[in-house]
Amino acid sequence: MVDAYEDPGTPDRRGGWAYLAWLVRCQPWRSLAGAVLASVWMVLLAVAPYLLSKAVDDGLEPGDTAALAGWTTALFVVGALNAWVSIMRHRTMTRVRMDAYLRTTKVVVGHTVRLGAALPGRMGTGEVVTIGVSDVHTIAGALTVVGPGVGSVVVYVFVAGLLLSVSPLLAAVVLLGMPVVAVLVGPLMSRLQGTESEYRERQGVLTARIGDLAGGLRVLNGFGGKELFADSFGRDSQRLRAQGYRVGSVTSWMQALGVGLPTLFLAVVTWLAARLAARGDMTVGELVSVYGYVAVLIGPVAFLVDMGYQLSRGVVAARRVVRLLRLEPDPGTGTGAGTGAADAPAEPSVLHDPASGVRVAPGRLTALVGARHAEVTAVVDRLGRYGPSDVTWGAVRLDAVPLDQVRARILVADNEADLFAGSLREVVGGRREPSPAEIAEAVRAAAADDIVQGLTEGLASPVTAQGRSLSGGQRQRVRLVRALLADAEVLLAVEPTSALDAHTEAAVARRLRTARAGRTTVVTTTSPLVLDQAETVHYLVDGKVAATGRHRDLLEREPGYRALVARDADGADQDAERDTRAVTGASPGAGTAAGTGAGTDADNDADADAEGAVR
Numbered sequence: 001m002v003d004a005y006e007d008p009g010t011p012d013r014r015g016g017w018a019y020l021a022w023l024v025r026c027q028p029w030r031s032l033a034g035a036v037l038a039s040v041w042m043v044l045l046a047v048a049p050y051l052l053s054k055a056v057d058d059g060l061e062p063g064d065t066a067a068l069a070g071w072t073t074a075l076f077v078v079g080a081l082n083a084w085v086s087i088m089r090h091r092t093m094t095r096v097r098m099d100a101y102l103r104t105t106k107v108v109v110g111h112t113v114r115l116g117a118a119l120p121g122r123m124g125t126g127e128v129v130t131i132g133v134s135d136v137h138t139i140a141g142a143l144t145v146v147g148p149g150v151g152s153v154v155v156y157v158f159v160a161g162l163l164l165s166v167s168p169l170l171a172a173v174v175l176l177g178m179p180v181v182a183v184l185v186g187p188l189m190s191r192l193q194g195t196e197s198e199y200r201e202r203q204g205v206l207t208a209r210i211g212d213l214a215g216g217l218r219v220l221n222g223f224g225g226k227e228l229f230a231d232s233f234g235r236d237s238q239r240l241r242a243q244g245y246r247v248g249s250v251t252s253w254m255q256a257l258g259v260g261l262p263t264l265f266l267a268v269v270t271w272l273a274a275r276l277a278a279r280g281d282m283t284v285g286e287l288v289s290v291y292g293y294v295a296v297l298i299g300p301v302a303f304l305v306d307m308g309y310q311l312s313r314g315v316v317a318a319r320r321v322v323r324l325l326r327l328e329p330d331p332g333t334g335t336g337a338g339t340g341a342a343d344a345p346a347e348p349s350v351l352h353d354p355a356s357g358v359r360v361a362p363g364r365l366t367a368l369v370g371a372r373h374a375e376v377t378a379v380v381d382r383l384g385r386y387g388p389s390d391v392t393w394g395a396v397r398l399d400a401v402p403l404d405q406v407r408a409r410i411l412v413a414d415n416e417a418d419l420f421a422g423s424l425r426e427v428v429g430g431r432r433e434p435s436p437a438e439i440a441e442a443v444r445a446a447a448a449d450d451i452v453q454g455l456t457e458g459l460a461s462p463v464t465a466q467g468r469s470l471s472g473g474q475r476q477r478v479r480l481v482r483a484l485l486a487d488a489e490v491l492l493a494v495e496p497t498s499a500l501d502a503h504t505e506a507a508v509a510r511r512l513r514t515a516r517a518g519r520t521t522v523v524t525t526t527s528p529l530v531l532d533q534a535e536t537v538h539y540l541v542d543g544k545v546a547a548t549g550r551h552r553d554l555l556e557r558e559p560g561y562r563a564l565v566a567r568d569a570d571g572a573d574q575d576a577e578r579d580t581r582a583v584t585g586a587s588p589g590a591g592t593a594a595g596t597g598a599g600t601d602a603d604n605d606a607d608a609d610a611e612g613a614v615r
Helices: 016-025 028-060 065-122 125-146 148-166 168-223 226-278 284-325 373-383 403-409 424-429 436-445 449-454 472-486 502-515 551-557 559-584 600-613
Strands: 351-353 358-360 365-370 410-413 490-494 520-524 536-541 544-549
Touching (some): 028 065, 028 148, 028 284, 168 284, 351 373, 365 373, 373 490, 373 536, 502 520, 536 551, 551 559
Parallel strands (some): 365 520, 365 536
């Protein structure tokens, strides 16, 4: 089988059939051994009726005890040998299936890593999950045709040859039986591929919906959209069920034919053999052997029908895998792109995006402001090399620098980045194992003290996948803690405070500037509380820099900037007023869904920060 650390090879991406053939070519000797062992196993099954007929004709009927004992011994030896062959066949085919399963898994995982940030925009989450959970199993099962599938064809020809020595008529019936089966089952296989493909598509969509529902249930409850979403989910479920019934209808016919045709086949051949024996054209032993031959053929014929079903499903699953493998990373962003044409600057250097005119000076806190979130985020993607760009880093093009160097020194912290299940310490630590002092410093900088204090086991408390056990504001601060602990030379943070109240946001803005002092930090935001802390603000219109300066300067001389920021300023004033009432009257509510209660040091200055930022 493929080793966990072994290169799985380059898959054939021409189509589903080509991909299945590639899996066989990756293990030629094992596949050949499986075919040989399965053929021997089935042929020996057919030898047993022949030996039994000899025991009847040469020993039992004439009363020859020695001949009877000899043929009986031969029958016993063949049976024992076949038992061992059957064990080896099963072991070999299990290895064939496991190799296909693990190889496909490695290929899919490796390619998704290469696609990186480009994957969510190319393929839905539900489809990727379906490939990883279901399709790899289906593909592995389809490779069973390599062993017993080949063996079934071999034993079919072998039995036809044996019957030819008994009766040409019976041999002709057996040889003509397989084309009849193919004519009856073939159209069903084509129909199954179509219905199965549509079912897989609907299943992927519904799987994505389940993930969205689980991740946004609290939000849906908040604005009363749960029932609307439930109704939509119910309709999609009904459509998937109806499609499942259509798949089941075709499958049931194939399975019925797999059982019924061999039985009908047995009845026809046995009836013809009985008539030949009654006329004296066949001995009693030959009649017994014919019945045994046809009884043996029931298994291979049924198996061939089942293999048609398995191959149809396997091809559909392989096509989905190939569709994923055909996706290519955005130019200059995939693993292996930018392979050493130029080294990264030795010292912190200016990042310049010619497309927008944004220039990020090293060691400063820079803010990007724009009315359209997508335009501002596109600038960050280019600066972080998550999309094609002409960005320069110092004197070199960013896309000419090896990607591992870019990722090691430039970190894009998305406010919707995944949070993996584990303890809070593991979630914020990422790849590193930060010291308790480092964690405490980052927690304070992100105003996340109340989160740690509110959990029963502190940093050892478990956090569910995507942080669903936390509120929106808490998740955002946990992501910021993780980004700060990464300690990247350049931090590009997308809306790091958008889900926070005014008090917490003011504290985070002030502490973020202190925590990142001397290092390059870029934030996208329209919050006056954050902008007031920035050393440089780029105001973007239609994706290009329209003005650059300090926040308070831009408020005075840029009407568009002032109008844009004023929208958030009104919200910040309302939050500040509400939170002031909460502090002076009601309980502070640390750790609530809004993520309030960042600590008394934040509360003391938050109102002053909010008031001064919008003057």
